[in-house]
Amino acid sequence: MPIIGLNFSQVSGEKKNSIKGRINVKQDIKIVSLEKEQMNISSSEDTLKVGFEFKVDYAPEVGQISLKGNILYMTEPKLAESLLKNWKKNNKIDDERLLLNFFNAIISKSNVKALLLADDLGLPPHVRMPRLTSQPKK
Numbered sequence: 001m002p003i004i005g006l007n008f009s010q011v012s013g014e015k016k017n018s019i020k021g022r023i024n025v026k027q028d029i030k031i032v033s034l035e036k037e038q039m040n041i042s043s044s045e046d047t048l049k050v051g052f053e054f055k056v057d058y059a060p061e062v063g064q065i066s067l068k069g070n071i072l073y074m075t076e077p078k079l080a081e082s083l084l085k086n087w088k089k090n091n092k093i094d095d096e097r098l099l100l101n102f103f104n105a106i107i108s109k110s111n112v113k114a115l116l117l118a119d120d121l122g123l124p125p126h127v128r129m130p131r132l133t134s135q136p137k138k
Contacts, residue, residue, distance in 0.1 A: 006109050010068040013117040016061050024059040025126045034087040046080035048073045054110040056126045063123045065114045
């Protein structure tokens with residue numbers, strides 16, 4: 001079943017200190033909530049709202065970017081009920097394929113937003129950017 005939306009509810013970034021020497025850049029993604037969302041899109045499917053956090057930390061004490069948001073996911077009622085029941089019990093999503101789909105959607109949209117914020121704050125990119133090189137002529 002499809003992801004029908006991904007939106008940010010909070011976007012923040014901070015540059016604490018100037019960059020001096022080597023820095024460590026660490027990314028973290030967490031699913032923080034799962035709940036049923038009332039939407040009148042389909043009478044045969046349920047919509048789930050999946051809350052997430054995406055963070056980029058620049059260490060030591062250089063800066064941080066933090067994004068919070070939600071994914072809207074449509075699925076059959078049996079799977080929705082199973083996911084909600086498991087979330088209430090364990091606070092996690094056990095379906096690895098579904099979790100990978102969620103993480104890939106989060107990464108795709110959040111990396112772009114975080115790159116723009118990093119540039120605005122004067123922080124280096126948190127992902128390696130592709131570089132073009134010339135090839136010697138034969």
